[in-house]
Amino acid sequence: MGKHNLGEFEEIVMLTVAILGNDAYGFGIIDEMEKRLKRSVSIGALQQVLKRLEQKGYLKSELGEATGIRGGKRKRYFHLTNSGKEILKQTKEQRLGLWNAIPEFELKFVEWFSS
Amino acid sequence: MNNPRIPKWPFRLLRWFCDPEIAEDIEGDLKERYERHYTQKKFSNWRLVRDVVFLFRPGIIRSIMSSQNHNYAGIMRYHVKFALRNFHRQKLAFLINVIGLASGLTCAMLIYLWVSDEWQVDKLFEDDELIYQVMMNDPNGNSIQTMTYTPHLLARSLAAEIQEVDHAIAMIPSELSSDFLGDFTLTLDDKKIKAGGHFSESDFFNIFSYELLAGHADDVLKQPNTIVISRSLAEKLYQEYGSALGKSITWNLASFNGEAMITGVFEDIPASSTSQFDFVLDFDTWYEVAKEMQLDVNNWGNHTPATFVKLHQENDVNSLSKKLSAFTETQPKIADKQLLPVQYSSLYLYGKFKDGQQMPGRIKQVQTFGIIGLLILIIAGINFMNLSTARASKRMKEIGIKKALGIRRRSLTNQFLVESILIVFIATAVSLMMVHLLLPSFNLFTEKELVINYDPVLVLQLLGIVFGIGFLAGGYPALYLSGLDTLAILKNKLRTSYGEIWLRKGLVVFQFLITTLLISTALVIYHQISYIQSKSLGYEGEQVIYFSSTENIANQKSAFYAELRQIPGVVEVSGMAGNLSGIHSATSDFSWEGKDPEFNIDFIQFQGDFRLAETLNLNLLDGRTFSSEYNEKRNIIFNETAIKVMGLKEPVGQSIKLWGMNYKIVGVVQDFHLESLYETIKPVAMMIDYSTLYRLVVKLEGENQLATINQIEDLFQSFNPGTSFDFQFLDQEYQNLYTSERRVATLSRLFSSLAVIISCLGLLGLVIFTIQNQYKEIGIRIIFGLNSSGVVILLSKSFFNLVLIAMLIALPLGYFLAHGWLQQFAYHTELKVWMFGLAGLISLLIAMITIGSQALRVAHMNPTEAIKYE
Numbered sequence: 015m016g017k018h019n020l021g022e023f024e025e026i027v028m029l030t031v032a033i034l035g036n037d038a039y040g041f042g043i044i045d046e047m048e049k050r051l052k053r054s055v056s057i058g059a060l061q062q063v064l065k066r067l068e069q070k071g072y073l074k075s076e077l078g079e080a081t082g083i084r085g086g087k088r089k090r091y092f093h094l095t096n097s098g099k100e101i102l103k104q105t106k107e108q109r110l111g112l113w114n115a116i117p118e119f120e121l122k123f124v125e126w127f128s129s
Numbered sequence: 130m131n132n133p134r135i136p137k138w139p140f141r142l143l144r145w146f147c148d149p150e151i152a153e154d155i156e157g158d159l160k161e162r163y164e165r166h167y168t169q170k171k172f173s174n175w176r177l178v179r180d181v182v183f184l185f186r187p188g189i190i191r192s193i194m195s196s197q198n199h200n201y202a203g204i205m206r207y208h209v210k211f212a213l214r215n216f217h218r219q220k221l222a223f224l225i226n227v228i229g230l231a232s233g234l235t236c237a238m239l240i241y242l243w244v245s246d247e248w249q250v251d252k253l254f255e256d257d258e259l260i261y262q263v264m265m266n267d268p269n270g271n272s273i274q275t276m277t278y279t280p281h282l283l284a285r286s287l288a289a290e291i292q293e294v295d296h297a298i299a300m301i302p303s304e305l306s307s308d309f310l311g312d313f314t315l316t317l318d319d320k321k322i323k324a325g326g327h328f329s330e331s332d333f334f335n336i337f338s339y340e341l342l343a344g345h346a347d348d349v350l351k352q353p354n355t356i357v358i359s360r361s362l363a364e365k366l367y368q369e370y371g372s373a374l375g376k377s378i379t380w381n382l383a384s385f386n387g388e389a390m391i392t393g394v395f396e397d398i399p400a401s402s403t404s405q406f407d408f409v410l411d412f413d414t415w416y417e418v419a420k421e422m423q424l425d426v427n428n429w430g431n432h433t434p435a436t437f438v439k440l441h442q443e444n445d446v447n448s449l450s451k452k453l454s455a456f457t458e459t460q461p462k463i464a465d466k467q468l469l470p471v472q473y474s475s476l477y478l479y480g481k482f483k484d485g486q487q488m489p490g491r492i493k494q495v496q497t498f499g500i501i502g503l504l505i506l507i508i509a510g511i512n513f514m515n516l517s518t519a520r521a522s523k524r525m526k527e528i529g530i531k532k533a534l535g536i537r538r539r540s541l542t543n544q545f546l547v548e549s550i551l552i553v554f555i556a557t558a559v560s561l562m563m564v565h566l567l568l569p570s571f572n573l574f575t576e577k578e579l580v581i582n583y584d585p586v587l588v589l590q591l592l593g594i595v596f597g598i599g600f601l602a603g604g605y606p607a608l609y610l611s612g613l614d615t616l617a618i619l620k621n622k623l624r625t626s627y628g629e630i631w632l633r634k635g636l637v638v639f640q641f642l643i644t645t646l647l648i649s650t651a652l653v654i655y656h657q658i659s660y661i662q663s664k665s666l667g668y669e670g671e672q673v674i675y676f677s678s679t680e681n682i683a684n685q686k687s688a689f690y691a692e693l694r695q696i697p698g699v700v701e702v703s704g705m706a707g708n709l710s711g712i713h714s715a716t717s718d719f720s721w722e723g724k725d726p727e728f729n730i731d732f733i734q735f736q737g738d739f740r741l742a743e744t745l746n747l748n749l750l751d752g753r754t755f756s757s758e759y760n761e762k763r764n765i766i767f768n769e770t771a772i773k774v775m776g777l778k779e780p781v782g783q784s785i786k787l788w789g790m791n792y793k794i795v796g797v798v799q800d801f802h803l804e805s806l807y808e809t810i811k812p813v814a815m816m817i818d819y820s821t822l823y824r825l826v827v828k829l830e831g832e833n834q835l836a837t838i839n840q841i842e843d844l845f846q847s848f849n850p851g852t853s854f855d856f857q858f859l860d861q862e863y864q865n866l867y868t869s870e871r872r873v874a875t876l877s878r879l880f881s882s883l884a885v886i887i888s889c890l891g892l893l894g895l896v897i898f899t900i901q902n903q904y905k906e907i908g909i910r911i912i913f914g915l916n917s918s919g920v921v922i923l924l925s926k927s928f929f930n931l932v933l934i935a936m937l938i939a940l941p942l943g944y945f946l947a948h949g950w951l952q953q954f955a956y957h958t959e960l961k962v963w964m965f966g967l968a969g970l971i972s973l974l975i976a977m978i979t980i981g982s983q984a985l986r987v988a989h990m991n992p993t994e995a996i997k998y999e
Contacts, residue, residue, distance in 0.1 A: 040158035045165075057158050058183035061151065065188045077154070087157030 072098035230556035233509025240502030275482035311677030328415035344393025512891035549603025641935035649968035698837030752796030771812030
């Protein structure tokens with residue numbers, strides 16, 4: 015994977031982190047994704063992606079305060095780094111560029127076909 | 130809110146494999162999700178487990194290396210170096226470990242090679258799961274007898290009438306023809322070669338896929354008077370096997386002979402086939418022989434050939450069985466019998482039949498040795514583990530200092546593991562060398578051609594052994610010692626824990642239990658074998674030789690006999706049909722006065738010439754033996770058992786019916802063994818065979834046997850120019866029945882001595898270790914006046930108790946096992962208490978010598994040195 019390409023799952027995770035703002039931690043992200051996308055996400059898959067994104071420098075994390083509800087375990091909060099925000103923007107533009115390049119009748123055809 | 134319902138072990142698992150840096154927040158996530166699922170009643174436990182299992186991913190599981198920051202190879206090198214230095218420092222312990230492990234491994238490897246070879250026997254054919262031998266169950270009184278031999282017409286009828294059958298053949302195996310008719314001789318010009326061969330039908334090579342070097346499986350035996358020969362036979366006859374095709378050779382079997390054209394050459398039969406033969410003659414040729422023997426091949430009541438079928442599909446065998454039972458009903462002569470299809474490749478290991486069912490046979494022996502191999506490996510492993518723990522606890526100080534210096538626990542664990550894996554690795558290498566050295570003699574002994582193939586599977590298995598034993602034996606000291614409290618070690622406040630002592634004692638007991646068990650069984654087996662060898666069989670075997678008759682001898686029988694009797698040193702000569710300790714023909718057609726019509730028992734037919742009873746030295750109890758002065762055509766001699774079975778009083782002179790004709794009893798002989806001692810003596814009817822006798826038995830004088838045999842050979846050759854003279858002693862033939870038992874006896878002796886050695890090595894190691902621990906104490910005691918015997922008693926008491934406990938368990942267990950083993954012999958030696966006493970004594974004695982020698986060494990030490998020790 016080149017530097018300017020995000021996987022589908024990576025993209026969704028980063029978007030969710032962005033949505034959650036200061037409250038993005040492991041289970042919170044899963045919860046949000048499940049709510050918005052109706053898609054069940056395993057903790058393992060998420061942790062792996064979070065770790066990878068952190069290594070690429072798109073995310074940063076720090077441990078928060080201990081809370082009672084998690085059996086005294088601390089949460090690890092994630093937020094986007096500048097380069098993370100940058101790559102999200104780039105991804106969005108790429109997608110939009112692609113959408114705009116579709117001739118109209120074919121788009122309709124696609125919409126009809128998928129409806 | 131720490132929820133009490135939440136299962137703990139998934140978290141433990143997680144903490145074990147998860148990178149500690151991220152474990153905490155993942156654990157939090159898991160708990161939160163569990164709460165959510167729990168409140169939603171969504172199989173929360175199951176989902177938790179699934180979540181944890183799915184966390185097994187790169188990036189999440191911790192790195193296998195102890196620390197990513199360290200240079201792992203460097204640490205390894207350090208561990209190895211340290212281990213080697215340790216071995217050097219404790220040479221004796223190292224040697225004991227390596228020798229013990231290596232001998233255990235060697236033995237286990239040899240057994241493994243043997244066992245896996247046994248599994249391969251007769252599985253050499255393509256589709257071996259489709260090849261069946263059709264056996265015949267004959268209900269005979271209370272029992273069902275399973276017969277190998279079937280009617281001549283069976284194979285063809287099966288092929289024609291049963292659609293599941295792809296190919297079917299009848300076969301006269303070489304063992305059958307050689308037992309009854311002697312050896313084949315093949316002649317080409319002036320070359321005469323003795324060989325063994327089958328008679329079989331054209332589909333032989335379609336069923337048994339032996340490799341054909343020349344000719345095609347579909348047509349090699351199609352025509353009458355055709356033969357397919359082995360490569361080595363072809364090379365013997367024609368130098369080069371390619372030129373054999375299309376040539377004719379003469380074959381000779383007892384008084385029968387003929388010409389056959391070579392239509393094919395097969396590659397020599399591999400050792401993994403139980404059926405060994407040099408050629409196959411076509412079945413029409415057999416029909417010619419049978420005609421001359423006045424054998425009615427169209428009679429469904431006559432059973433001679435073996436029948437083999439090959440099925441189309443594997444699952445056809447059930448429908449085949451059903452159809453076979455319907456099939457027998459269509460043939461009145463076999464209507465009371467059942468046909469039993471038995472997978473051919475299973476016969477080698479499951480070759481016994483009881484009540485018409487296939488039973489485990491040789492597989493028992495294979496399993497027993499497998500278990501023995503495993504036990505020896507376990508003993509060796511226990512030794513190793515015991516010694517490593519004992520040694521490791523000596524190194525507590527070292528551990529304490531290392532821990533105080535801040536070496537991680539993981540690093541300590543690794544060091545112990547590296548040490549123990551290294552020892553196992555060295556031992557494995559040593560044992561591989563041993564196996565290579567021993568394999569030739571082992572092969573000679575087991576009559577196999579075992580080789581070690583270093584294929585990836587074997588290498589993986591070896592690595593498995595190295596790491597498996599290494600981890601098991603090194604794991605305990607590694608985990609236990611590295612987890613000890615640093616301060617306690619350094620302040621010398623640690624005492625060896627009771628658990629550890631008990632474990633070590635328990636293992637010593639277990640070890641000696643197995644050793645004593647092996648010794649006692651070896652003793653019992655040895656006794657049974659010597660019982661078999663010394664048991665009077667009721668006939669003379671030692672001074673009697675036998676050899677196959679030939680056509681020339683049969684034609685000039687009286688001349689040959691006369692000349693044979695002239696040879697000084699020849700006491701008695703007779704002809705004999707069949708062999709003494711192999712296949713016999715039997716009949717249940719006898720009837721006598723007062724016979725219950727329901728009573729059905731087989732009488733063995735034992736046929737020979739007039740002087741057979743004298744030649745074998747059978748003991749005459751009543752009446753007379755056969756004599757050429759009378760016409761003995763309708764006269765019979767019975768053995769004691771037969772008379773008992775019939776319930777006859779004053780049997781001699783009485784008349785008896787066989788096949789509707791009257792026979793007269795002229796004599797009764799004492800029982801003698803015609804079968805192995807696994808079988809009880811059966812009723813035997815001796816009769817004169819006026820047709821050609823296929824075997825000659827000659828009783829020799831006790832002295833100058835070699836000269837006598839040489840003269841017999843000269844005589845034989847003058848009658849049969851160019852034919853080699855092959856003879857055997859009768860007792861040798863009998864001994865051959867017990868080849869596998871003798872092998873078991875030798876192996877069990879070998880293994881039990883090995884077990885003794887390994888156990889003693891273990892004991893030796895432990896004793897030395899204990900002595901070292903108590904060195905100072907003993908020194909002080911000696912100064913205060915303890916004498917040598919006192920020292921020995923002090924040191925050996927606890928070990929003796931262990932050995933005694935082991936024996937208390939082992940001896941009854943050994944008695945039980947030995948009793949079971951002996952039951953399979955109809956005639957067996959009695960179990961005596963002294964056998965087990967002796968086994969116990971041997972164990973004790975060996976333990977005593979091991980312990981005593983070390984204790985004595987300490988007893989004679991200079992006490993001042995002991996006090997300076999440490």
